[in-house]
Amino acid sequence: MFKNHKTLFAAAVTLNVLLSALTIGVAFVLERILNAAIGGDWALFNEMIAVTIGYVALVTVAMTASSLADKKLTVRTVQDVRSGLHRGIFSRDTERYRQTNTADYLSALTNDVKIVEESIIVPFLQAIQSSLVFVMAMVALFVYNPLIGGLMIVSLAAMYLLPSSLGKPLGTRQEAYSKGLSLFTSRLKDQFAGYEVIRSFRLLDRTRRDFARQNDELADRKYGVERLVACSEGLSQMLGVGSQLGIMLVTAYFVLQGQMAAGALLAILQLSGCLVQPVAVIMQNAPKIQGAKPVLDRIRELSADQPSAFQGSVEPVFEHLIAFEGVGFGYLPGCPVLDDCDVAFEKGKKYALVGASGCGKTTLVKLLCAGYGSYTGSISVDGKELRSLDVDKLLALVSVIxxxxxxxxxxxxxxxxxxxxxxxxxxxxxxxxxxxxxxxxxxxxxxxxxxxxxxxxxxxxxxxxxxxxxxxxxxKPILVLDEGTSAVDARTAYDIETALLDLDDLTVITITHHLAPDLLRRYDAVLYMEQGKIAERGGYDSLIGKQGGFASFQHIEAAQSDDAASA
Missing domain, CATH: 3.40.50.300 (P-loop containing nucleotide triphosphate hydrolases)
Known part of the structure; x- marks a missing residue:
């Protein structure tokens, strides 16, 4: 996770080592102060005043530097996670991109990244610092008294075993919460996108009820996570306080027996705190880290480059012909949109692609633009199969409106x-x-x-x-208009299409419902589609003369246009 910031990570660990050592050193300072007070040693007391002032200054500097390093590392790591997610999402081809709801992408980039920051990155860095303090405190405690050190190890084992048992159920609830966030984002996105429908069909009350229900469900899932976290933290605190009090009773016994100086009591109190508090922090954070692992796995999955059907590296050259040969394709298994489709587009020529809705016109141009790679048959540009071409360079040849x-x-x-x-x-x-x-x-x-x-x-x-x-x-040499003038009036659409048809160096493929005869006559070929294939091809007048599918379609469309104009 920190591989892009190894130097910063090393600096953060180094500063944490220094801060941990200074934290442990407080025990020895306290011991000497108490011994000076009990023994009436003014020389030692005056010495400790100077030591304390310098020590506080040093701890302040170390603590500030360590905190800054940890925060900078956190910010940079979160930045990397977001960048990796964004890069992974946009590395997908159209086919794979559409397989996931865009709300899931948004939720991952916002909600899931926040979960990873709060439940993995920050707790992990806290665990490192706590582990360093723990190790140093344990060594110091054994130096004071091996028996006390052994008792502390037993107490800490209990602190570890009980809260850690909550990690698996917490992971299950954290994953459910992440999925809930994604679903919540998806439904919100639908509501915002459907504002006009909600308003015009008077669905505001239903929308509010739906939102309230979804909000309640999300809150319940969040509380399920927080409830287990609270249990983990409560167990850690209870065991920590009990361990610390028990060690103090044992130490007081040794002082009463004259086996240890009174100052050692204060030093061991400090050291036990340096053991119990870090372990409590680790135990509180361990379930968080374990619980957030499914969310991190999901982020890694989305961040990974997805294998695409378009892995080619051949530079496309369009000097002659784009050819579809026996092409079949469907968005859903068993539901073909294109079926054994054959069509060719010559460079510099203009084509009008017409047909009833659902016949495959838009799908055909999506395949031309390398939107989907799971087609059967062959699509070639000057004899080079589409899947063998460098897709970025292919898209540099095609503009789509x-x-x-x-x-x-x-x-x-x-x-x-x-x-x-x-x-x-x-x-x-x-x-x-x-x-x-x-x-x-x-x-x-x-x-x-x-x-x-x-x-x-x-x-x-x-x-x-x-x-x-x-x-x-x-x-670009190829221009595709997928109903690209549908939002303008007929006169404006006519003017735009006429201007495009006058460009000799441009190959134009127009999907249109504007069947004005004088405009269609200007196209080199009219391609009429039915049931996923090119049913008729030719000049406008020749197709009308055949009195086939195109002529019938044109007659129906013209009648509907006349009815609309009359209305």
Whole structure:
């Protein structure tokens, strides 16, 4: 856990050793002070005044330095845990990323990391310091009297055995609490995301009841953890106090027998405290550490790089053709979305992909963008199988404009350039073709205008224009529009698509429900999908002339559009 901070860890341990030695040394200082007082030794008393002043100063410096080192090590380690989690989550390909609810990722990065900090990292460092104090105190106690040292070992064994028995049940409850936090976060995320539905369908009362129930369940799980922790701490404290009092009675007996000086009584009292308190700390923390192990295992699982189907290193080159041959794919076993699909996209040509909802259009372009690697058949770029390519370099060839536009909570400009540098002519081209330049004058600060959470400060059409500009500014050779103009009006959508179709150096694949004949005639090919495969392919007029599936689909869509317009 501390492997990235070995020097800092070594410094923390070294300072803890020094502080532990100084803590034990207090017993000898107290012994000499008491002996000076009982014996009326003013010379020794005056000497101990000076020693005490210097000792307090030294302990203060050591304690401060040790605490700072421990806190810095804790902060850096927690930072590493978060970074590892973030890196592991985003190392997943789309297929593996979607297998886990995003609320689980959020819960791991917040709740689980907090549990690891409070129940593993901090207790572990405390246990190290306590162990050092314990070892030094035990050696000093045996120097004073081996019998007392032996009695203390017996007492400490009882302190260890009883509380440690709670570690396993505590681990079970801690794991249940972690899962409860994840579920709680997931349901909260759903409620926040569904705010509009909750409001419009008058579900506020039900939402409050659901939240109250979930909050109660989480509180019960948390109390289950804390109840066992309290039992562990209570047992440790009880056994610690009993052990300390017992040792003091034995020591007092030796003093009364004249076998030990009175100052030794105070020294052993101090040393017994230096034994009992560290053991109590260790016993309190041991169940915490053991109990949090399932949470740590979960973090390690999420932090680990996930094997991906896309492990290739071949640099993709797109000069001729992207080909799907016999491709099959389904999100769920036994439920194919694509079935023996064959299709080819030539460089520089424009394709309109149409078909009823659920026929596999979006899935096809997701596979093209290396979103899922568990397909059957072959997908190749200029003859190179997709799974053999370097995925990062492949994605550098493809821009996608999604139907559901996502904007970062940044400025318009930052959502377009994504904090990369572009030339002025590249900016002008992207803003002009997308139409962003048409509404910038109406904004507060032009490209520097903040868009708010997911673009809440912009209209749907403005958000989609920003997405188009973002896709165009990098001048990638392939552009995919997955209903990419659905949020703008028909006239604007027509203008944007027309501008894209005029770009000779761009391969365009458009998933669309806008079936305007004069626009579709401009595409090199219309690809009509049915039941997971390309059912018809050709120019618009030739497909209409066949009076097949596309012609029927186009007729139905046109009739529905007319009905909507009449309404």
């Amino acid at each position: 999604h139907q559901d536009v996502f904007l970062f909570d940044e400025t318009i400009g930052e959502n377009i350039d994504l904090n990369r540098d572009y030339r002025e002519d590249e900016w002008e081209r992207a803003l002009s073709i997308s139409g962003v330049d048409r509404f910038l004058a109406q904004t507060e600060s032009g490209l520097e205008t903040p868009v708010g959470e997911n673009g809440i400060g912009l209209s749907g059409g403005q958000r989609q224009r920003v997405a188009v500009a973002r896709a165009l500014i990098e001048r």
